[in-house]
Amino acid sequence: xxxxxxxxxxHPLLQHKLSILRDKNTGVKEFREIVSEVAALECYEAxxxxxxxxxxxxxxxxxxxxxxxxxxxxxxxxILRAGLGMxxxxxxxxxSAKVGHIGLYRDPDTHVPVEYYCKMPSDIAERExxxxxxxxxxxxxxxxxxxxxxxxxxxxxxxxNILAVPEGIQAVREAHPDVEIYVAAVDPGLNDHAxxxxxxxxxxxxxxxxx
Ligand code: PRP
Ligand code: URA
Numbered sequence: 001x002x003x004x005x006x007x008x009x010x011h012p013l014l015q016h017k018l019s020i021l022r023d024k025n026t027g028v029k030e031f032r033e034i035v036s037e038v039a040a041l042e043c044y045e046a047x048x049x050x051x052x053x054x055x056x057x058x059x060x061x062x063x064x065x066x067x068x069x070x071x072x073x074x075x076x077x078x079i080l081r082a083g084l085g086m087x088x089x090x091x092x093x094x095x096s097a098k099v100g101h102i103g104l105y106r107d108p109d110t111h112v113p114v115e116y117y118c119k120m121p122s123d124i125a126e127r128e129x130x131x132x133x134x135x136x137x138x139x140x141x142x143x144x145x146x147x148x149x150x151x152x153x154x155x156x157x158x159x160x161n162i163l164a165v166p167e168g169i170q171a172v173r174e175a176h177p178d179v180e181i182y183v184a185a186v187d188p189g190l191n192d193h194a195x196x197x198x199x200x201x202x203x204x205x206x207x208x209x210x211x
């Protein structure tokens with residue numbers, strides 16, 4: 001259905017956790033925890049191509065050459081607000097990653113993303129970037145955020161979502177064919193308000209308890 005740049009990570013653990021996120025009776029605390037866990041599990045796949053180098057290590061038995069992540073620099077860039085929910089899960093695995101922030105919200109009538117905040121690490125152009133947002137609906141927010149990162153000079157960008165629909169994936173693939181997409185599930189489509197159906201509702205509201 002999608003090309004090799006789209007990774008649908010349908011591991012049983014991810015599917016199980018996603019079902020808990022979908023459940024309207026899941027409360028804020030559990031929802032937030034599971035978004036973080038899902039992000040960590042996805043990160044495991046999204047960082048599969050990180051380069052390794054040999055390092056000399058002395059074990060209690062002997063000396064030898066072993067693998068260590070080479071000095072490639074990583075930054076994660078959550079799209080505010082909902083992307084913030086994915087940050088901790090990834091930092092638990094990669095504590096040295098730097099974090100940039102992009103504030104975008106979808107205009108409720110036009111569904112066009114509106115920028116309201118941006119703060120990046122000073123060396124962002126030299127870093128491999130993973131843009132984070134649980135939801136890839138029309139794709140407008142992701143396309144704009146990735147363009148933002150390119151305007152900063154970033155050359156290696158990945159997008160990590162929890163839930164997507166085909167039109168959102170297609171929008172990103174068309175606007176940014178170089179960007180690999182990692183997502184835990186792809187739902188059939190959007191409703192009249194551009195919400196994913198069956199989806200999980202408004203991710204930002206469910207993470208922050210604002211509704
Ligand atoms: C949600 C979501 C994405 C965007 C996806 O954010 O977190 O950023 O919508 O929709 P799109 O693919 O059609 O652009 P929202 O605008 O609701 O802001 P919030 O995170 O502050 O709730
Ligand atoms: N943003 C959300 O939070 N949920 C959707 O279903 C679509 C956009």
